[in-house]
Amino acid sequence: MSLPVIMPRLASGLAMLAALMLSSAAQAAPTRLVADLSDNRVDITSTYHGTEILLFGAYEGEEGDDIVLVVSGPGADIKQRRKAKKAGIWVNVETVTWQQAPSFYHIFSTRELNEIADGQALQDAEIGASALQLTLTADANTGAGGHHAGQSTGSDDTQKASAGTSEQLANLDRNMANIGLWAHLPSSIKTQQNMLFRTTLALPSNAPTGDYAIRVVHFRDGVAISQRTTDMNIKKAGLSGLIYRFAHDYSVFYGLFAIAFAVASGWLAAVAFRR
Amino acid sequence: MYIYLPIAEVSMHIGIIIGLGGGVGFLSGLFGVGGGFLMTPLLIFFGIPPAVAVSTEANQIVASSVSGVLAHMRRGNVDFKMGAILMVGGMIGSSLGVALFSFLRSIGQIDLVIQLSYVVFLGIIGMLMLTESLRTIIKSRQPGAKRGKLHQHNWLHGLPFKMRFRRSKLYISALLPLGIGAFVGVLAAIMGVGGGFIMVPAMIYLLGMPTSVVVGTSLFQIIFVTANVTLLQSIQTQTVDFVLAGLLLFGAVVGAQFGSRAGALLRGEQLRGLLALMVLGVCIKIAFDLVVTPEDLLSVELVR
Numbered sequence: 001m002s003l004p005v006i007m008p009r010l011a012s013g014l015a016m017l018a019a020l021m022l023s024s025a026a027q028a029a030p031t032r033l034v035a036d037l038s039d040n041r042v043d044i045t046s047t048y049h050g051t052e053i054l055l056f057g058a059y060e061g062e063e064g065d066d067i068v069l070v071v072s073g074p075g076a077d078i079k080q081r082r083k084a085k086k087a088g089i090w091v092n093v094e095t096v097t098w099q100q101a102p103s104f105y106h107i108f109s110t111r112e113l114n115e116i117a118d119g120q121a122l123q124d125a126e127i128g129a130s131a132l133q134l135t136l137t138a139d140a141n142t143g144a145g146g147h148h149a150g151q152s153t154g155s156d157d158t159q160k161a162s163a164g165t166s167e168q169l170a171n172l173d174r175n176m177a178n179i180g181l182w183a184h185l186p187s188s189i190k191t192q193q194n195m196l197f198r199t200t201l202a203l204p205s206n207a208p209t210g211d212y213a214i215r216v217v218h219f220r221d222g223v224a225i226s227q228r229t230t231d232m233n234i235k236k237a238g239l240s241g242l243i244y245r246f247a248h249d250y251s252v253f254y255g256l257f258a259i260a261f262a263v264a265s266g267w268l269a270a271v272a273f274r275r
Numbered sequence: 276m277y278i279y280l281p282i283a284e285v286s287m288h289i290g291i292i293i294g295l296g297g298g299v300g301f302l303s304g305l306f307g308v309g310g311g312f313l314m315t316p317l318l319i320f321f322g323i324p325p326a327v328a329v330s331t332e333a334n335q336i337v338a339s340s341v342s343g344v345l346a347h348m349r350r351g352n353v354d355f356k357m358g359a360i361l362m363v364g365g366m367i368g369s370s371l372g373v374a375l376f377s378f379l380r381s382i383g384q385i386d387l388v389i390q391l392s393y394v395v396f397l398g399i400i401g402m403l404m405l406t407e408s409l410r411t412i413i414k415s416r417q418p419g420a421k422r423g424k425l426h427q428h429n430w431l432h433g434l435p436f437k438m439r440f441r442r443s444k445l446y447i448s449a450l451l452p453l454g455i456g457a458f459v460g461v462l463a464a465i466m467g468v469g470g471g472f473i474m475v476p477a478m479i480y481l482l483g484m485p486t487s488v489v490v491g492t493s494l495f496q497i498i499f500v501t502a503n504v505t506l507l508q509s510i511q512t513q514t515v516d517f518v519l520a521g522l523l524l525f526g527a528v529v530g531a532q533f534g535s536r537a538g539a540l541l542r543g544e545q546l547r548g549l550l551a552l553m554v555l556g557v558c559i560k561i562a563f564d565l566v567v568t569p570e571d572l573l574s575v576e577l578v579r
Contacts, residue, residue: 044279045279046278046279046281046518047276048279049277049279050286076577076578077577077578078575078577078578079383079575079577080573080575081383081573081574081576083569083572083573083574085568088566089387089566090565090568090572091384091387092386092387095382095383103577139382172575174571175571175574175575179575181577205277205279205285206284206285208577239281240281240518241281243282243517243518244281244282247282247509247515248513251510252506252509254509254513254515254517255506255508255509255510255515256506257517258505258515258517259505259506261338261517261520261521262334262335262337262341262505262520263337263338263341263498263502265338265521265524265528266337266339266340266341266342267345269338269528270341270342270343270345270346272528273342273528273532
């Protein structure tokens with residue numbers, strides 16, 4: 001191994017050691033942290049058009065401390081497709097599936113994440129897309145046209161699952177941000193007298209239903225010293241929930257009902273506007 | 276007021292949905308077409324997932340075809356025997372179409388196939404209609420233009436299983452309407468249309484049916500084909516949003532009334548020329564989207 005390869009490793013090794021010492025020092029005196037939200041049950045009703053939820057809490061802070069808040073939604077397989085020009089038109093040529101990635105992932109913080117802590121400390125505190133340890137598989141039925149997968153994780157899945165490269169993760173991050181499901185929101189947390197923090201979670205109307213975890217992490221001098229998790233549930237309710245369950249649980253009857261409804265309203269329209 | 280569509284899983288302003296229904300309804304009343312070929316691309320454009328747009332539009336067309344066919348039945352403009360044969364073909368075709376749709380969706384190519392079908396079929400039909408209506412307009416300005424034969428005979432009329440269709444004054448092979456019905460059924464399932472814009476020219480030019488019974492008979496069989504698509508999509512993909520269909524329908528019913536009144540003010544060939552331009556417009560817009568470089572070459576879809 002050449003020297004330039006060893007040096008960064010040595011440096012990160014030292015940083016890790018330092019972080020360990022600091023965190024163990026911090027563990028000796030854990031700070032108290034409480035977190036809550038204005039509503040931990042969100043009902044998607046017929047007039048739902050996204051909603052805002054106040055996330056707030058209290059912490060034992062000092063000047064220069066930071067708060068990071070991670071809202072993550074239920075896991076889902078995310079299919080990512082790449083287009084290429086074939087015979088003059090843009091066609092999906094390659095599909096990869098990210099296994100059980102969070103369908104919703106908003107990160108709130110008091111400052112830019114890289115100002116709060118270094119990459120390793122964020123990784124240890126499980127903050128950010130790279131800390132999710134996502135794996136992806138290439139879909140068999142799309143052409144294997146030059147995909148650049150990362151190293152194998154060595155898992156024994158029948159499909160070859162691999163860890164995403166940082167470039168692939170950045171692409172996923174951008175795609176998910178475009179549809180509003182993932183977000184980085186630096187400087188979105190307001191604090192008061194190093195005691196209170198609050199921020200607003202803007203749930204888009206396409207936020208997936210299910211159980212959400214809201215994790216608050218208290219950083220001091222670049223080290224996570226304390227954390228707290230609370231939860232939230234989003235579900236379809238009222239008429240819209242009823243229709244959704246009807247369509248999925250009794251699909252034959254739903255289809256017949258949709259046809260009967262259409263025939264009846266078509267007939268009604270013809271009678272009403274008979275010339 | 277926003278309304279959350281339970282199956283599409285998006286929220287849309289109720290004014291946009293009813294406005295879309297009304298606008299497309301107006302045009303369909305004006306031109307006497309179903310309007311599926313306009314509505315499905317518009318729904319996709321407004322953020323409804325393509326699969327939901329196609330299935331929901333099938334559900335809406337059931338309703339608009341029922342209300343349309345009743346008027347034609349009163350005037351006796353439906354050839355039920357021909358309609359039944361077309362329907363049998365349509366049932367087979369649309370069942371195949373829904374299966375094909377599920378398969379294409381699973382390999383991530385459904386959007387492409389929907390777009391390509393639109394470009395190809397709207398392009399062909401639009402060009403044919405445009406040249407036909409231009410020719411009529413030019414001819415009508417020349418005195419002494421002569422009428423052509425009722426219909427030409429070709430190899431298609433030599434096929435076996437001949438059947439007599441009294442209302443259409445035809446004695447042709449049953450395989451012909453069966454095949455046409457099946458072909459249009461596949462397209463109806465994939466494109467989210469009734470298929471009238473292909474069925475009607477096929478009935479006139481391939482089957483040689485009299486124009487008076489063409490629209491009524493086409494509407495009659497479209498009811499069954501789109502009902503079949505609605506049922507199969509409900510069972511296989513759960514993509515029929517009847518809240519969306521109902522709201523679109525409400526707008527469409529009202530819009531169609533104004534459209535048909537406005538249509539009475541225009542001449543037939545002028546109407547067909549305008550319709551041709553609109554069809555070509557949609558075709559060019561979709562073709563353009565296929566050719567222009569996308570903003571992001573990567574896209575994501577959640578699977579649960």
